[in-house]
Amino acid sequence: MFQYSIRRxxxxxxxxxxxxxxxxxxxxxxxxxxxxAFLGDYASKESxxxxxxxxxxxxxxxxxxxxxxxNLCKGDLGKSIMGYPVTSQILNVLPYTLELTISAIFxxxxxxxxxxxxxxxxxxxxxDYFNRIFSLIGLSIPAFYLGILLMFLFSIKLKLFxxxxxxxxxxxxxxxxxxxLPALSLGLIMTAYITRMTRSSLLNILREDYxxxxxxxxxxxxxxxxxxxLRNALIPIVALGGVYAIVLIGSSVMTEIVFSRPGLxxxxxxxxxxxxxxxxxxxxxxxxVMVVILNLLTDLVYGFIDPRIQYR
Amino acid sequence: xxxxxxxxxxxxxxxxxxxIVVSVALFAPWLSPLxxxxxxxxxxxTWSSSKHWLGTDDFGRDVLSRIIWGSRVSxxxxxxxxxxxxxxxxxxxxxxxxxxxxxxxxxxxxxxVSLCFPDLILAVAVTAALGANLLNLIITIGIVMTPRFARxxxxxxxxxxxxxxxxxxxxIGASVPRILLRHIFPNIFGELLVAGTLWVGEAIRxxxxxxxIGLGVQPPTPTWGNMTREGVDVLIxxxxxxxxxxxxxxxxxxxxxxxxxxxxxxxxPKLRGA
Numbered sequence: 001m002f003q004y005s006i007r008r009x010x011x012x013x014x015x016x017x018x019x020x021x022x023x024x025x026x027x028x029x030x031x032x033x034x035x036x037a038f039l040g041d042y043a044s045k046e047s048x049x050x051x052x053x054x055x056x057x058x059x060x061x062x063x064x065x066x067x068x069x070x071n072l073c074k075g076d077l078g079k080s081i082m083g084y085p086v087t088s089q090i091l092n093v094l095p096y097t098l099e100l101t102i103s104a105i106f107x108x109x110x111x112x113x114x115x116x117x118x119x120x121x122x123x124x125x126x127x128d129y130f131n132r133i134f135s136l137i138g139l140s141i142p143a144f145y146l147g148i149l150l151m152f153l154f155s156i157k158l159k160l161f162x163x164x165x166x167x168x169x170x171x172x173x174x175x176x177x178x179x180x181l182p183a184l185s186l187g188l189i190m191t192a193y194i195t196r197m198t199r200s201s202l203l204n205i206l207r208e209d210y211x212x213x214x215x216x217x218x219x220x221x222x223x224x225x226x227x228x229x230l231r232n233a234l235i236p237i238v239a240l241g242g243v244y245a246i247v248l249i250g251s252s253v254m255t256e257i258v259f260s261r262p263g264l265x266x267x268x269x270x271x272x273x274x275x276x277x278x279x280x281x282x283x284x285x286x287x288x289v290m291v292v293i294l295n296l297l298t299d300l301v302y303g304f305i306d307p308r309i310q311y312r
Numbered sequence: 313x314x315x316x317x318x319x320x321x322x323x324x325x326x327x328x329x330x331x332i333v334v335s336v337a338l339f340a341p342w343l344s345p346l347x348x349x350x351x352x353x354x355x356x357x358t359w360s361s362s363k364h365w366l367g368t369d370d371f372g373r374d375v376l377s378r379i380i381w382g383s384r385v386s387x388x389x390x391x392x393x394x395x396x397x398x399x400x401x402x403x404x405x406x407x408x409x410x411x412x413x414x415x416x417x418x419x420x421x422x423x424x425v426s427l428c429f430p431d432l433i434l435a436v437a438v439t440a441a442l443g444a445n446l447l448n449l450i451i452t453i454g455i456v457m458t459p460r461f462a463r464x465x466x467x468x469x470x471x472x473x474x475x476x477x478x479x480x481x482x483x484i485g486a487s488v489p490r491i492l493l494r495h496i497f498p499n500i501f502g503e504l505l506v507a508g509t510l511w512v513g514e515a516i517r518x519x520x521x522x523x524x525i526g527l528g529v530q531p532p533t534p535t536w537g538n539m540t541r542e543g544v545d546v547l548i549x550x551x552x553x554x555x556x557x558x559x560x561x562x563x564x565x566x567x568x569x570x571x572x573x574x575x576x577x578x579x580x581p582k583l584r585g586a
Contacts, residue, residue, distance in 0.1 A: 145558035250430030
C-alpha cells in the first residue's frame with residue numbers, strides 16, 4: 001500500500017503540471033489586455049505600457065510561465081483588478097465552497113445508499129420504479145433550476161430560510177440556515193448519482209456465486225445482504241465518491257450563483273465579467289488542484305479498499 | 313429492433329418527448345403564437361390570459377413564444393456541439409487506438425487531463441476566450457465533448473484492432489484510412505450514437521448553465537437559460553418565468569437521457585435493467 005501510494009502521488013505531479021500549464025495557456029489566450037482592463041479603455045498608452053512592465057506582461061511567455069509557477073509555489077497568486085491580493089480573496093471564500101460541497105457529498109451518501117438498497121433488493125417493485133424516476137430526474141436537472149425551485153418553495157413561499165447570501169461563518173446558526181438550501185439542492189443531485197450507483201452495484205453483486213453459496217448455507221437474507229453483498233457493493237460506491245465530487249464542484253458554481261453565496265464559483269464568474277484575469281487564473285488553479293487531489297484520493301481509497309488495484 | 317424499441321418504455325417515452333421537443337424547435341415560426349421579441353409595456357409580468365397563455369415577462373414579452381423559440385438555441389447547440397465532439401473526438405480516439413506508441417500517449421494523456429476538469433469550468437474559460445455567440449458556443453461545448461468521444465472510441469478500437477476482419481484487411485494491403493473508415497468506424501458507430509444521445513442532454517445542460525451565468529447567446533434572443541436567469545430577478549412577483557423556462561430545460565435533458573438509456577439497454581442486453 002505504501003509503495004502504491006508513493007507511486008500514485010508521484011504520478012500526480014506531472015498531471016498537476018500539465019493542468020497548470022493548460023490554465024496558464026487558456027488565460028493567456030483570453031481576449032483583451034489585462035493592463036487595459038485594469039486601467040480602463042481611456043488610459044494613455046504610456047501608463048498601459050508602464051503597468052504591463054510592472055505586471056511582467058512584457059516579458060517573454062516562458063519567463064512569465066516560470067514566474068507563474070514560482071509564485072504559485074510561494075502561495076502568491078498575484079493581485080486582483082481592484083488591487084487586493086488574490087490569495088486572501090480566495091482564502092476568504094474557500095470555506096464557503098468547501099462547506100457546500102462537503103455537506104452535499106454527505107447528504108448524497110446519507111440518502112443515496114439507503115435509497116439504492118431496497119431498489120436493488122426488490123427489483124421492479126414500486127420503490128425501484130420510484131428510485132429510477134428520482135435518479136433520472138436528479139441526473140437531468142440543472143443545479144441552478146433545482147436551486148431556484150427550492151428557493152421559491154422554502155424561502156419565498158414558506159419563508160423558512162434566507163433567500164440569498166452565505167451567512168456569517170463565525171455564527172453557526174446563521175451559517176447553517178444559509179447553507180441548508182444550497183447544500184440540499186446539490187446534495188439531492190449527488191443522491192441521484194449514489195442511488196443509481198448503489199442499485200446497479202448491488203444488483204451485480206447479488207448475482208455473484210458467493211451470494212448464492214451464502215444463501216444455500218441457510219444464512220438469513222439480512223446477513224447475506226448486509227454482510228456479504230453490501231460490503232462488496234460499497235467498494236465502487238465509496239471509491240467513485242471522488243469522481244462525483246468533481247461533478248459536484250462544477251455544479252457548485254451554479255448553486256453559488258443562484259443563492260448569491262460567496263465562493264469560488266461566484267469569484268470566477270465575477271472575474272470573467274470584470275476581465276480580471278489574475279483572479280480567473282487563480283480560481284482555475286485552485287479548482288484544478290482540488291480536482292487533482294480528489295483524483296489522487298479516489299485512487300488511494302480505491303487501492304486501500306480493493307487491494308487488487310495496487311498491482312495493476 | 314423496432315419491436316424491442318417499442319417494448320422498452322424508457323426509450324419509447326424518451327423518444328416521443330424528444331421528438332416533440334425537436335418538432336417544437338423545427339416548427340417554432342408556425343407554433344409560436346406571438347413574436348418572441350415584441351414588447352408590450354402595458355402588460356409587464358402578467359400571468360395567463362387569452363392572449364398570453366403562459367403570461368408575460370418583465371418587458372411584456374410573451375413567455376410561451378419565447379419558450380418555443382428558445383428551444384432552437386438549446387437544440388442547435390446541443391446537437392451540433394455533440395456532432396463536433398463526435399467528429400474530432402472519434403478521429404483522435406481512432407488514431408490513438410490504431411497507431412499506439414507516442415501518438416497514443418500524446419493524445420490520450422491530453423484527453424485524460426482535459427477530462428479531469430469539471431465541464432463547466434472548462435466551458436466557462438473557453439467561452440470567455442472565444443466570446444459568446446451561437447457558433448462559439450457550439451465550438452466551446454464541442455471542445456468539452458471531444459475528449460469523451462476520444463476516450464470512448466479509443467477503447468473500442470483497441471479491441472477491434474485485433475479482430476480477424478481488421479487483420480484480414482491489413483493483410484490484403486488496405487490503407488490505414490480505409491481500414492479506419494470502412495472497417496472499424498461502422499462497428500463503433502452504434503456505441504457512438506448511444507453515447508451521443510446521452511451527451512446531447514449534457515450539452516443542453518451545459519449551454520443552459522452558460523446562458524444562466526450570462527455567457528450564452530446574448531439577449532434579446534430567447535434561450536431557456538437566459539429566460540431562467542431573467543426570471544430569478546422577479547421570482548417573487550412572477551415565478552412562472554423561471555419555473556417554466558427551467559422546466560423546458562429539464563424536459564429536454566430528461567428526454568434525451570431516457571432515450572439514450574433506453575437505446576443502451578436495447579443494444580447491450582448485459583446492461584438491461586442495471
